[in-house]
Amino acid sequence: MKRRIMTFLLAVCMAVSLLAVPAGAANTAAVTFSDVGDKSTAVAVESLRLLGVLDGYGDGTFRPGTVLTRAQFCKMAVYAMNGSNELGRYRTVTVFSDVKPSYWAAPYINMAAKGKNIISGYADGKFHPDRTVTVGQAVTILLRMLGYKDEDVGGVWPDSYMAEAALIGLTDGVSGTGNEGLTRGQAAKLFLNLLRADQKEGGSYLATLGETRTGQMLVSSTADGPRGAGTALQMASGAVYSLADGKVSNGMLNGTKGTLLLSKNGNEALTFVPDSVGSSKVVVLSTAKATELTDTTGTKYVMDNDTGVYYNGKESVWSEVYSWLNAGTSLTLYLDAGGGVDYVFVGGGGTTSNEAVIIYEKGSTSGFSSLAGGTSGYAIYKNGLPATAGDMRKYDVATYSSTTNSIRVCDTRITGYYEECYPNPKEPTKITVLGYEFNVLPTAMQTVSQFKPGDQITLLLTEDNQVAGAVAASGNTATGNAIGIAEVSSGSATVDLLCGIQVKGSVSLSASDVERLNGQLVRVSSSRKGGLSLTRLTGGVSGELNVAERKLGSRNLADNVVVFQNDGSGLTAISLSQIADGSVPASQITYAGTDWAGRVKVIVLNSAIGGGYIFGRANYTANYDEEGNREGNAQLSVEYGAGKSTPTFETGYVVRNGDIVGITIVTSGNTQRIGSLVYPDELRNVPNTAWSGKGAVTVNGRTYTVPASVPCYNTQTKSWVTLTEARAYADSATLYVYQGVVRFLEVG
Template identity: 35%
Template sequence: MKLKRILAALLTAAALLSLALPAAASGGSFSDINDHSTAVNVDVLRLMGAVSGDSDGTFRPNDVLTRAQFCTMLVGLLRQQSKVPMYTTRTIFSDVTASHWARGYINLAASITVGGSGSGSGSSSEGGEGTQAQTRLISGRGDGTFAPDEKITFAEAVTILIRLLSYDETDAGAVWPEGYLNLANSLGLTDGVSLAYSAPITRAQTAQLFVNTLRCKTASGRPYYETLGASVKEKVILLDANATAEDNNSEGAIRTSDGTYLPAQEGVVPSALQGRRGVLVLDDKDRIVTFLPDETASVTVTLSGAAQPTYLTGTNGTRYNIDGDTPAYTSSKENPVTTYEKLYLELRSGSQVTLYTADGKVVGLYYGSSGASTDAVVVSGTATEAMFHQLTGGASNYTIEKNGQTITMADIQPYDVVTYDSVANKLIVSDLRLPCVYESAEPNPRAPQKITVLGHEFTVLESALESIQSFDVGKTVVLLLTADGNVAGMAEPGAKTRSTAIGLAEGSSVKVFLPAGGTIELKSSSSLSDSVKDQLVTVSSSKAGVISASRMSDRSVGGVFDLQKMTLGSYPVTAGVHVFERVSGSTVVQLELADIQAHSIPGDKIATYHLNSSDMVDFIILEGATGDAYRYGLFFAETREVNQPGEGDEPGKVSYVRTLRFESPKWSSDFDNRVGYIGDNGVPGGVAVDGDGKLRFRVTLEAVEGVSRSDFFVSNGASYVNAGGKVYQVSNKVVCYNTTTKVWFTGDDPLYQIRAYSDDLTIYVDPYGEKVRVITTQ
């Protein structure tokens, strides 16, 4: 009798547990869900239709459930919602009258029988009084009542779910509730929920129990989720929770590493599941019944320095080794699945990836803006949590990141653009602003989806539409851009909206760096000045199609660049900082933090730096500090005879000009020997040139002879050599030369080639970073 009353109570509790997610991508939870794991559970159940939202858009996770509410949710878990109308006219319990809102759910749940352990089916059916192998899922109080509005207890809920899995008293034992609770614990049904048997259960706790149920094995040994659909696909990664269907017409599709599918429940956007790996359950029409995250460990990593072919390093200093053929997933519809060896070149300092690990090995990674929301907030005034409530779907305990650096709410400034990454539960802040002429809009200027400026087509987010309507095409505006380069708003040009678009100038274009990593290319209808070629510039435009590019002005530093503390003087340096180097006005060369061996760089070796809107350093230009700004190769001094014809009867004259030829495997040039080189031909060294290709500076290298191939070794992905009593790092751009055959080693790995060719090598080390730049053999 007591057991029957418990089972009846459990079923009623499901109605209010119906959850709903806002249509826009969010944290995958309601405005009042602050726990990410609860948001994940909710989205798993929303796909099944087991939960839906209240009219006010809340879930009330801490409210306890009634028996009627539990019944409603249970019917959804069984995917039998369509049958509810058939049971609204029946009278099974005297206290569940025609006026009760959950009458159909309660009556349907009371009519469901489940297979006992003898049946081994794990299935449910309706009608009949049950046989030895069939048991009613729930029953009333024994006096013809159900008590639909009483609270359901933990033991009652667990007992019903044990029966749903086709276990009975034979499996659980005759002592209730201890036997059922012990069985539930052994199955993993109660994982994450610890309550006294008589305690009421909350909505969030019930969601956890239901998701646990999906993972549990039935009495027949079959995972319960396998009973829900026509097919099951494992080790699938959910890439985009709100994609366009393959026919390019239907929105709300779900893109996975296995393909793109529509959910069986319309209007469900399971954003909390985005980026997760798990089991995909499909119905007989190849629609998604649910997606159940597996237990694969995952970690979200912000890169410190560019990814390398066999590993990447996080800002916490942890190194993650990755095989080149490891699957890599993105939100790209055109190329959602690739491999690490094809993707790693896109991963720069500050890029964020999610790594999936099993048995201590990376088995997959997820990269892209796919975790970021498709909407944004442009900050006006002081930033508050309430400002981002709708964006995050009410999620809290999120981190806030700007240029790869964790910041506080107080660091967010007016005109900053904020998006939400549901995978990492993170607000992503961008201060990227581009003053320009509003050139064109598609399909129309009042509600554009695309805007073209300086040869680049920008995607327009919904958040931008209201501000865009204040501007006409042809006007000078400021684009307020997300970290991945989408338009989140438009603003008037002014002191507070001056350009923060910084990039490398190349001919008639500039590659502007995005806060999320990568670049966008802006093109000018006229060539840029030679003075900015291959320089770091700030970009704007006051004439349609024409780039205005200004070099970053020199700026003194009151302190050192501390690479361990990541500070520049008194300023913090962002994890995604872009570091460049030049020599005496030469073109700049971008560096990776991991390639800088020094723990700190003095202020007199820093040419300039840039502060973002939160007064954090996001760009630094070094002045001859590491030696990486040079091109390395061989010098050849030449004396060339120049004949000058005479005038009239005057005889002509012969003069001699000293020139300096520089040669490397992929680049060579002749220079006016203004640097006064008088050394021997074929001597290794380095040159720094300006945008016109003119020699700005020359460096000689220290030779260390008698180096053996066995003196080289690899540590943490970098090559080193023990020579002359010291250990030197070998530059990843080292050039290798055979002085006898006069031939460069030009394969993919010249260091390997020259070591394989000879065991008698000479290394050449630069005086700045003390790296091996050139290696020769005879």
Template identity: 35%
Template sequence: MKLKRLIASLLVVATLCGLTAVVPASAASGRASAFTDISDPQVAGAAEILRLLGVVNGTGGSSFNPSGTLTRAEFCKMAVEVMGKGNEAAAQANRTIFKDVKGGNWASGYINLAASTPIGAAGEEGGSSDMLMMGKGDATFGPGDVITFAQAVTVMMRILGYGAKDIATGSSWYGGYLATANTIGLTEGVSLSWDSPITRGQTAILFENMLYTKPNGGKDPYLTTLGGKILDEAIILSVDATTADNTTGAIQTIAGETVSVYKTDHVPFDASLCGVRAKLVLDKEEKVIAITPSTSGSQRTVTVVAPEINYLTVSGGEKLDVPTETPVYQDGVMKLYKDIYINLKAGVQVNFHYSATGKLEYLFIPTADTAETAAVAKATGSGNPFSSLVGGDTGYRIVKNGVTASIADIRQYDVATYDKTTKTLHVSDLRLTGVYENVSPSPATPLSVTVLGATLPVLSSAYEDLAKFKIGDIVTLLLTADGQVAGVVSSSEAKSTTVGTVTSIDKDTGYAEIKPLLELKDTAGKLITLQGTSSYKGDSAAKMTGQLVTVSSSKVKQVTLSRLSGSGASGTLDVNKRTLGGEALADNVYLYERVGNGAPASITFSQLTRATVPSSKISYVGKDYAGRINIIVFDDVTGDQYTYGIAETDQIEGTFNSEKFYNSTIAVENNNGKSADLVSGAAIKAGSYIGITASLDTVNSSNNRLANWVELKSVSGVSRADFELNGVTPGKDNPTTPIGTITTSNMIIPIAGNVACYNRTTKKWFASLDEARAYSNSLTIYYDRTPEEGGKVRLVVVE
């Protein structure tokens, strides 16, 4: 296996129970780039390495255009540069080797140099030559032609020293080159047919592969022929060190007791690399162009509760063994655990690094960040109350609750965090009021607090606030947007703003569970629910289930639920303009839909295939602190809350369409199997094509009532040509996104993303829409409602 693939694995599988790798994939190998238009980490890392080596400089500004194709001339330039011969091109610029590449052509020097550089390989299109790149056989080069996968790989193989004698012959000029390239790992990560155009991003991956591939007969990667090197593994101490000549942003490592510092022109590496054992990849100037973490062992980050001579008690009460002679790396030096444990303070983070066999190899203690991570606006007035967070930065932007805001939008007890990289001040007015139920590990070290049954992490900015309260007090937690406690005040000073959906209430005890609208996570990173005994029981409990409520508490293990006081819409929703009754919606508007007494479900604008929604189909409208519409609850507008298929009924005597039957339960079968049985009194015929959705009302521990059902309408004689697909892959994983439309004699109707396809003759379900269309050119489609009402095609049936 190639060296690159051995060292570029980003996360280590934790082989020991409880061990977790902590380096984010995008950070771990420096898979980032100065080019801002690359989203794929693999392409970003490859493009950054090539930029640092001078092979590419993008398409202007900070753009790389990874999806764009390359001409033969552009690829020729990259090939010459990756060989380190770019400075020789100018001397070749005035020659004319090909009649379509005159001396004035920008690429003439590169093309002439490539055509004159002996490599010892077969011609890429069946000719015989020892040159790096060849023409077309008619004295032309085709500089503007798009280069193909086979042509690009052939040139790279020649650079690696593979000639005609090294490549197996085949029926095509390219076959041997592609086969050998695959064997040595050159094409890993790129899979194309031989004549496919290759994108700039795919080309970057191939060139990066080549740097880590050994040339034909060589012992070291091709990178070494350019003067580069790959160092032995060392521990990264800092990614923002300062060199002896005061250059900042350098990489500091330690191997044994040897500390080294290397300059880099790479975009800043992520701080999470600190403490990781890794190899540095250097260019000929010994500057770091990549960092590749070790692929053996595991690592874990913990928070110290109490240090002892041979173990650490960490958050959660776990005791981790630490032999006294264990190396500890901190502030650029190595010491032994026995010499530093006594000075470890509660709340300090420590990285444990284990070998592949589970042996503790060393500890790494990140340098403490003395800067504030969060702040609370205890008072507002002139200026920015969060100026201490932004420091001397200017030109930063403010985002409150996900929407662009200004200083004037900041209110007392708002919480802010600052992202220095993007220069964004994130402000939140999320608050949760309840009884201070518990603290862990102790009041003196409050790393987490429990309110309403939820255990939330505490930031250092809240330590002083929390010390003013004791267990049993009613407090209001001031939360960051991701649910961390940044401050604490009395419930008389600030009230809860937490909004959630009541997922269940026990009708006998009133015990309720509520899912917050903004997802909150506990100290283990799991999504939380708020819980406690409410005052709602019996029929009132049933009516509150599924409602949007504000959540608070004034007694231990009790919860106060206040139904949101907003009302329905006073006008029509314009889906395209994003206005309701002419009033613009907030950028972070939350959309919900429910059917009858079914559970509210979050939906997106892509599900609203109708152009407008009347006020009669909007049951609730809520507004934020600035009066902007930020919550809309729809009454059955998309049809996406139903499960569609063939009806299966448990029938007793009744009459429907002159046939006697009466349902006690109803379910549907589709390509995903049979749905849950719903208790129903609806007269639905077994075998009919329908959609059903469940109510939150239950009749026993295992069955919900039917909230609503719809009998599907049909159009027969639809041909495969009537389908217009938009490229979205159909399937159960994207049921909310329409995958295209069908044109019939009287309408154009969207196709649901989870459309099910059925063969009525064989009584089998097709795996995909394409299979159904291929089986027959005469199909029957079943839809739930008209396109104007937001309907979609739910079933496609062939005979």
């Protein structure tokens, strides 16, 4: 009986019939499917389409919700085993009485049963190829392909097989019970998980299909190759591999990290398999240091010197790049399963642009759907912030990021003297302005070719600083808006632009001009070859900066506002959370600039900001008279670590002993006193799963910054502990938050 049951259970197969382009056939045009809106499904479909495992229908749909038959699954399984070259010997074989040689899927079914020994028929000797294949049956056949046998899994079907598949990640992203019919969308995810899986006896399954290159960052899956435009995969290292069988990708895999599969001779790319672990996150940079980066929300990320970075078209490491990154730059962070930064793309899209759309009318989104390749559900971001069609302005530039399924809109413009081009002005692929050589997108050549060296020109840039188009620098057109921090001498200047590039050129400045401009925020342009023109930015929006209300005067602050502080030697980027006093008077604000929506996006403070609060446990003693009435001032000190405590002050504040409070200390002459006292917000029972690495924690949809020095206290052991020790001691903690920053943590 058991043999009969297992024979029935292992009778599992399918493939893709009724397809306009049969799996494995050559495909010389990029294919997108109008009905695949889910990003994870779209990625799986594209990776498997390139490998020849599946394809879509003649009407441009994939039909992810359509249930598959056993014959269809069998065909997919054969292609996923790279067995199509052996089909000829199984075309005239009859293994099952209901699968005659004339049946369309006969060679696939016969090969899977007799050649690969991964399926069997029913007890009646039939295969029933047109019956629906279930999730459990599909999982069983894939486990067989990985080398698992009955005795490895157990005898309870489909539960044992589903449990084993879940354990090795084979069913990640696939919902449903083992007895439900398998859809085409689910099948795509199952087969992608198969390509990511290890065989039972060791070694990756993908390595059985060809030569593998792990840990690759795919910059473009539509790069130019020996077979022509858009026919190759380009890695962050610069290596380019032509796609096999003349295939062309739709760009859905651009900007992903994973494994490159090459033919066994290593000459052609068969497909790219994105990694399944970790996630990607687009942030706007506030500060970059050798050991950490901080985004404009105050979230910190620990960085290693050898963390990979893709910057200005080249692969590098963090230690070589971080000092060149400016506040306001969009970064795509690839996080590992523990929340650590595994790789950084400089640019919010997570990939270099291959094509762009220029917006010529306010509120227009014309061309966005085409950029996204028909993928639905994309989000729109402008300069790193969520945006709508109403935020679009003339001469904005839009690109598409498959990594985040988003349209990335940028309004950066560079105005200056057209210095050089390559190879010629009619078909330029490179153009030099402000001493910087820009890449020119193919879609930009039509507008850029209307200019020649010696002209004044305004370049319209993508989020990753490629040229999407050009307009005249004079008349009623777009003007340059590039700003940055200048390093100036009497004869030359270098400006680190906030858009993430560095420009250089000669200047002719007096000693007073050098002093006025050096280290300051400037607008930059040029009117001659090799020269720069600098204008220091002052004024703008006026009013007091109110951190709590996120306003400067009557204007709201942008979510990605960048704040600079003049520390005497130049500008240093700071976060709003560092302004402990909560406000800055208008007299100390030298410049405040706005974005397209009138929100304040750049602030320059004139001098150092005030001292901050010290947060900790209150040691409070009140004074009482003989009758038990409180009299005079109480005594208060704040303990914030092992052996760390403020002096004891007389105070009129009334607190409870052990309360978590924050105080400022004011020095007047030779005496000190408490300037102000605040209670942070208390967030109870915050689970360890809410943390994103050591630097951030998300509660009720809001992310809070966690300083590396945050005081941590164990109330059970009555001892001070490290953050790591606190998380190891308990599954949850109580957080004390002030101005978006975790100031104190308790466990126990």
